[in-house]
Amino acid sequence: MSARPPIREADLVASVADALQYIAVYHPPSFVKSLAEAYEREASPAARDAIRQILINSRMAAFGRRPICQDTGTVNVFVKLGLGARIETTRPLAELINEGVAKAYTDPDNPLRASIVRDPLFGRKNTGDNTPAVVHFDVTAGDALTITVAAKGGGSENKAKFANLAPAASVADWVVETVETLGAGWCPPGLLGIGVGGTAEKAMLMAKEALLEPIDMAELLRRGPASPLEELRLEIYERVNALGIGAQGLGGLTTVVDVKLRSHPCHAASKPVGLIPQCAADRHLTFTLDGSGPARLVPPDLSLWPELDRAEAETKARRVDLDRLTQEEVATWRAGEALLLSGRMLTGRDAAHKRLAEMIRRGEPLPVDLRNRAIYYVGPVDAVRDEVVGPAGPTTSTRMDGFTDLVLDATGLLVMIGKAERGPAAIDSIRRHGAAYLIAVGGAAYLVAKAVKAARVLAFEDLGMEAIHEFVVEDMPVTVAVDTEGTSIHRTGPPQWRRPAITHAGAPLASSS
Numbered sequence: 001m002s003a004r005p006p007i008r009e010a011d012l013v014a015s016v017a018d019a020l021q022y023i024a025v026y027h028p029p030s031f032v033k034s035l036a037e038a039y040e041r042e043a044s045p046a047a048r049d050a051i052r053q054i055l056i057n058s059r060m061a062a063f064g065r066r067p068i069c070q071d072t073g074t075v076n077v078f079v080k081l082g083l084g085a086r087i088e089t090t091r092p093l094a095e096l097i098n099e100g101v102a103k104a105y106t107d108p109d110n111p112l113r114a115s116i117v118r119d120p121l122f123g124r125k126n127t128g129d130n131t132p133a134v135v136h137f138d139v140t141a142g143d144a145l146t147i148t149v150a151a152k153g154g155g156s157e158n159k160a161k162f163a164n165l166a167p168a169a170s171v172a173d174w175v176v177e178t179v180e181t182l183g184a185g186w187c188p189p190g191l192l193g194i195g196v197g198g199t200a201e202k203a204m205l206m207a208k209e210a211l212l213e214p215i216d217m218a219e220l221l222r223r224g225p226a227s228p229l230e231e232l233r234l235e236i237y238e239r240v241n242a243l244g245i246g247a248q249g250l251g252g253l254t255t256v257v258d259v260k261l262r263s264h265p266c267h268a269a270s271k272p273v274g275l276i277p278q279c280a281a282d283r284h285l286t287f288t289l290d291g292s293g294p295a296r297l298v299p300p301d302l303s304l305w306p307e308l309d310r311a312e313a314e315t316k317a318r319r320v321d322l323d324r325l326t327q328e329e330v331a332t333w334r335a336g337e338a339l340l341l342s343g344r345m346l347t348g349r350d351a352a353h354k355r356l357a358e359m360i361r362r363g364e365p366l367p368v369d370l371r372n373r374a375i376y377y378v379g380p381v382d383a384v385r386d387e388v389v390g391p392a393g394p395t396t397s398t399r400m401d402g403f404t405d406l407v408l409d410a411t412g413l414l415v416m417i418g419k420a421e422r423g424p425a426a427i428d429s430i431r432r433h434g435a436a437y438l439i440a441v442g443g444a445a446y447l448v449a450k451a452v453k454a455a456r457v458l459a460f461e462d463l464g465m466e467a468i469h470e471f472v473v474e475d476m477p478v479t480v481a482v483d484t485e486g487t488s489i490h491r492t493g494p495p496q497w498r499r500p501a502i503t504h505a506g507a508p509l510a511s512s513s
């Protein structure tokens with residue numbers, strides 16, 4: 001039998017690029033199925049509407065071949081290199097992988113947002129092509145090269161946690177207590193990846209790798225646990241969902257659709273635990289190269305995506321004209337109320353806020369007038385073809401909390417739009433200023449972008465996706481998250497849906513290891 005031909009450099013680069021393009025637009029079918037089931041089960045109207053938007057968005061992204069989320073992620077790559085694999089190259093493997101990443105993210109047919117900044121400490125300048133990826137290598141037996149690519153959103157990655165527990169401490173207790181502190185910035189409903197054992201870095205790596213396993217919680221619930229590890233997965237799944245956090249932290253039945261857990265031997269004195277949440281933009285794919293050509297990626301069966309429409313939710317929503325916004329009108333909005341926004345809004349997120357705050361502190365005139373305006377915390381994907389803007393879902397507002405009082409004081413800004421909860425100081429400032437905070441659904445970026453009818457950059461163009469834009473929107477769906485009285489939906493929603501945790505067999509859950 002003749003030996004296999006070597007893996008060609010070009011095939012490797014093309015396969016990485018194709019896989020990243022693929023996962024940017026197609027949710028894994030197992031995620032869509034679980035989310036559709038969660039939608040059917042959901043009893044909380046606010047959470048149900050959020051899940052509906054995520055599912056509609058997922059279908060639009062799959063059919064329109066545009067990113068599910070504006071945050072097209074940090075590229076995580078897991079390489080399993082068979083000892084006998086031959087690659088026809090003189091270049092380092094990571095360099096080839098990064099060439100594939102750059103090719104995917106700058107694809108003119110479907111450009112993905114570049115989110116990576118070169119230097120995390122100083123300058124924070126965007127690299128422009130989303131490189132470099134974070135690459136992990138594992139040398140295995142055999143002669144194949146297996147690569148898993150994942151695109152991990154910043155909001156969920158920001159909520160990763162690690163603890164070195166006492167050997168007798170309960171992992172389930174720690175996970176449940178920790179998830180309760182995470183807020184909604186990780187865009188639930190999603191998954192939890194948990195790694196137990198090894199060392200600190202091993203536990204975190206296992207948590208990340210666990211997220212790449214197929215979703216099988218429905219199957220596990222049906223057949224019951226077959227091992228202590230599966231029992232623990234079930235316990236955590238039931239207890240986390242019993243917290244009532246729900247989709248987008250609005251309060252509801254489903255916070256996680258699955259809990260993935262890996263373990264590894266560890267020191268007798270230790271019990272390292274890594275926890276990494278996965279947002280609703282679950283994106284990963286594995287392919288194998290054996291020298292026979294590039295990976296052949298078959299599009300999923302799109303009939304799996306449920307066909308839902310927004311009509312029902314939108315007929316109940318209050319219409320708001322952003323061009324005639326007054327403090328009196330904003331004061332009539334109540335936390336939890338659904339709004340449809342039309343008119344002009346400004347955009348600005350982390351880097352723009354930092355710059356605005358520096359200008360305010362130096363007493364310099366600002367490049368935009370924020371008085372009585374709304375600002376949307378967003379970093380959109382670049383537009384293609386007839387689009388006004390690419391996918392443009394909200395970013396985590398909590399990161400803007402530190403600027404809120406200063407900006408509200410100095411500018412007369414009236415409305416902020418983002419996702420997830422605001423902290424106590426920001427809520428207090430919103431109340432004192434008679435302002436309001438609204439949320440769009442994180443993970444519904446393409447759907448939100450369809451409400452944007454015109455877009456232009458107004459200031460800080462050098463910040464790229466973080467520049468200040470002006471959007472003209474029509475019927476953009478949002479929910480009042482903090483009203484002028486300081487009532488926060490993220491504080492009032494989840495307690496209403498909190499319930500005692502029961503086992504899959506219906507018995508009350510006592511905590512285990």
Ligand SMILES: O=C(O)C[C@H](O)C(=O)O
Pocket residue numbers: 070071115153154155156185187378379393394395396442
């Ligand atoms: O960067 C973004 O667009 C969003 C970010 O992933 C977030 O969830 O806050």
